[in-house]
Amino acid sequence: MNETTQTFLIRTLDDLEEAGQAGRRRLYPGRVKIKVGVGTCGIAAGASELYRALIREVREKGLDVEVAATACIGLCQREPLVDVQVPGRSRVLYGDVAADQAAPLLEAACRGEIFGGHAIARTDADEEILTDTRHVLASKAAVDGVVPFGNVPLFSSQLRIAMRNCGIIDSDSIEEYIARGGYLALLNALTKYQPDAIIQMVTDSGLRGRGGGGFPTGRKWASCRKAPGDPRYVICNADEGDPGAYMDRGILEGDPHSVLEGMMIGAYAIGSSEGFVYVREEYPLARQKLATAIKVAEQCGLMGDDIFGTGFNFRVRIARGGGAFVCGESTALMASVEGRVGEPRAKHIHTVESGLWDKPTTLNNVETWANVPVIIERGPQWFASIGSQGSKGTKVFSLVGKIKNTGLVEVPMGITLRKIIYDIGGGIADDKQFKAVQTGGPSGGCIPAEHLDLEVDFDRLTEVGSMMGSGGMIVMDEDSCMVDVARYFLDFLRYESCGKCTPCREGNQRMFELLDKICNGHATEADLQLLQDIADTVKTTSLCALGKSAPNPVLSTIRYFRNEYEAHIRDKRCPAGVCKALVKYSINSALCICCGRCARECPVKCITGQTGKPPAKATKKDKEEGKVGVPYVIDQAACVKCATCFEVCPVGAVKRT
């Protein structure tokens, strides 16, 4: 969104430093700078309108202010987010800024004042994780009344390695990326280390695949390097299919160069000069940001032939997904890149030996690649010092669902669920009761309150019947029905099963039918047993990870929430009030204020009554003047249970039982 990026030809360390200086001038222009988070989330909340309004105001009033775009800042709950930087002062993050507040925001910024009511936190110094330096913005706290980031648990519990630049730089600017230490790791990798030494560093760091499986990245690279064959490929898996997860979108929109740099280091390590990024159909902005990054890197000579004059060549292409979940599986993804139907194959021979077009291929996820430059620059020991026994470094989670602070959070592995949900997430929305947190997408499970002190890493999550997956963390409260959640995932999986193997194709369909029967109140105890038997069979006999893990949502909910299944089966009751066939909406006539809102909003016009003073409060005069209303009543036979009345009633007179 910024003016045209000036192109530098970058061949040496000096060139890199020069580009970095240009980047620093953009990051810290010596005048007021306002950054708007215009990632997908921000745009959905109106950030584009705000960005345009700011630019218009600055132009019309001739203000000495720079307006810039950045991507996801991470705290989606408060979108649109704005970051204001006044020279010599702390940087301040504001939330919930609407387009019509552009003028007062600018006025406050130009006077060096705080824009009242919207400030979230302030930063006194920018941390640069790659170079391990701090860029001090304000010598002493130069902003009154705004808490520092370090005092807000939401931020202080986080450590941003993969998302080091997200929300800080303009992702279209390679100079800003370089200013924060970008591409130095590539230069050092190519000029100071042999490929085997790079692989050793990644192995020593303990980095495990962030896409779900958690396979040791160094071991994968080492096998691929040893495998015979030419050409060889590196692939970035950006087919982030788990519903409820958007870490990879955040990184691709916010810092695409970190992924490209990681891929190039990986390509050098395994002896490849060609790569693909497989981006899912539903992420148009991420694709666009990535395409720009590739183009700019090529123009600068950081991608193409003879990179840094070392003889290393690398090119990368974007492959667009077609909206198939199974393509997140490595062999299916490769089939899709080849232009075929995305069906997985049995992995007797691993893709590191025979992958894309039957050539040795290293595939890693977006977040995994983004970690690689940091491991090279800060060293494997530093990386391995973060995290838990078996899971090193950090993990980005998309903390969503019934939680106060929704957003992307990056935390050291081994942090407890309680800390993520209550300290960072701020607890459950509307102060309801926590019921479960769902991790691992359709392959994962629901973890109940008794495991809130679980230390989150690859192994602990598997132990409680869920998995890390790509990092979706969907918080559910007392209003979420666990049987409905299991049905939701099986509905997802029966459609997304590619159909190649029978257990997955048929098993998921049958499990869905049984869950649907339970949700509709038609099931018996025998159905529950049958459900478990099918789940065990599908788990043991499916071809790929999709099928093998498909029963997890069923098994984990039965394990922890058996009482909810039993309520549906025995009592024909949905305790959470979600399963339509088992709930009923009615209006408490004693509470009804006869406002008529429910009847007006009802899509099927099944609510009758009359507006006026509620009979209980009506005076004699009201009665004489005929101003008394009639409390509203729902016609149960016509009700479609859409819950509109329940949502719109201003006094909570609509009951759900």
Add this chain to the structure above:
Amino acid sequence: MPVIEADLAVATADQIIDGYGAERSSLIHVMQDIQQELSYLPRESLRRVSERLEVPLAEVLRVATFYAAFSLTPRGRHLITVCMGTACHVRGAPRILDALVRELGLGDGHETTDDMKFTVKSVRCIGCCGLAPVINIDGKAYGRLTAHRVPQILREYE
């Protein structure tokens, strides 16, 4: 978008294939571009793709029906995608979809209104989970929705 004439369907396919080169591996890219251009995959386009890329028509159709992003029938002027991701689901996405289906008089698996104004499609997750539940109309996202806001949003579209 109405049904595409056969000539246009073939010409569009040709033009797009010329851009990629008639290679087997560009099959999905070619089909994605045709769909972007014509809003769906007309049969004549697919026949042309099959001939030029030397891929059997059955295989082309297999790919076209495997990936959820492809449509073999014409779509309405406005495409509404309803996110059915987990975060949206627990925050009431099914009720949003119900409201759309009801407001637009869809049902029995129909995705497109008779007047070809709207096509409603549910998608797995558009990655906007922080603002759940979310729908997207022609690229514009609407977050933190409730079912009763649906009629008002539909009125924004002609």
